[in-house]
Amino acid sequence: MLASQQGRRSTWDRWSGMLFVAPYLLLFVLMLVVPLVIGFRLSLTRGDLFGIREEVGFANYGRLFADPVFIQVIWNTLYFVVLTVPAFAVLGLLLALALNQQSRWAAVLRAIFFASTVLSVTVVTLIWRLVLLPEQGLAAVLANAIGAEPVAFLSSQATAMPAIAVTTIWWGIGLPMVLFLAALQQVPRDLYEAAALDGASRWRTLRSITLPSIKRTMVLVIIVEIILQFQLFGQAQLLTNGGPNNSTRPIVLFIYEAGWKQWQLGYAAAAAQILFAMIAIAAMAQYYVSSRRDAA
């Protein structure tokens, strides 16, 4: 009897720790694992609003790559990434270099550059809609003031995506800035003191000490921004709704419309899997490049 009690006791000891993680794991399975599986299964079916489904294998994927709109949304998304990610990396670094000091003024400016990050996408687009409005927007008012011709940024194919990119940079510049600021704080002070003793110029110090010390952060910022900007959705949906002529329609908006406007859930799910794969590849490629550079 003693033995069996001990047996029970040790089983309880072995498994009771599970009770602490079980509530979270339950939600993890229910809200992450199961939906992931459902999404993948759906991508192999064709169904409609009434839920009639048939297994179609990988037909949805074939259809996607034959769909000129889908090919275009991939290019649009890549274009948007190219417009925004280098700007985030360069501007974020410049701001961090300029604001990495302990003055009150620098603290105020840091707060300003990060402030827009806390706004929701809907408030951000509302603000920028009123900046970009063709006749009455702030941009038009300023253009009139200096005697220039106002531009209808959001309705021209050439300027719509850059306008969304500017909106996005305005919204998100705080994140790369604080990541770079944190990295700059980590650079050992004595390196700078040694450089000063050697009479190194400011440019030389930046190139030989600061930049090599924050290389890892540069890679991190680029990866994080690629992954974030691949997921462009709200800005494009709210500012242009993909127009003009599909030129600003990103992958996520395509998924949203296939899924919830046209109710082609299988088709939308397949597109979502492709986006998932693209994000994973982007992250892995960046890690690969950065590890190669370290080895060289």
Add this chain to the structure above:
Amino acid sequence: MSSAAVRRVPRAAVIGVTMAAGLMVLPMLWVLILSLKDSSALMADTTTAFSPPWTLVNYANIVGDGQVAVWLLNSTIVSLLMTGGVLFLSSLAGYGFARLEFPGRNILFIVVLFGLAIPEQAVIIGRHQLFAAAEMHNTYTALVMPGLSAPFGVFLMTQYFRAIPREIDEAAMLDGASRFRVFWRVLLPLTVPAQATLGIFTFFHAWNDYWWPLISATNRDMLTLTVGIAASQQNFAQAEGLGFLMAQAVFAGLPVLIIYVIFQKYIVRAVAGAAGQ
């Protein structure tokens, strides 16, 4: 001091960065002054916003409308529930993963870490199907539950519990405290800084979440403020007027900015921490 001499920022950079800050603020000020104008005056010419008379009529209309107040209430309920839920679940799981021995612990933790790499797009259709099957769309449960599964909090809390010296638990155990008591009375109070970071991050995340509430809450009375503001601006052409719309932007944006100014340190740390995982 020599290091200060090297680190001093050139004057041109100071001027440049100040001007850039001006560009950051300008759109917000523009919206603010538009919100203080009567919509009919703006209809003719938005430059009238630069001169008086200004008015608070747009804000009075928002308060009188009632709809925006409902959205504000929904956002508050959803954000608070999600924040509380994430803190509770992540603290328990973080303690479990960091301190307790049970079969499969390491494998499970790695699986949870893989969850960090899954973007919302890959699961949102499946989630939508699940809640549709359970007929639970347009409920607070549907708005809150997906957010509770985010692995970031578990990751953060596990790291934080691991950093606490084991001697602290052992001393408490020697005094005869139970495992739950050690967790609840001894270790949890030590994690307050991490709780603050995670709590503020989750609150903002919930408040600003767009895609999931957009597809889950279709009933106008169940919208969150973020989605409600989107609904108003999509009817831009027949909107109640520019001034009213701008007042909504200020109404939705200003509280968040005020909270940001108060908790700036934690918010910046939380956002940077979530990105740097």
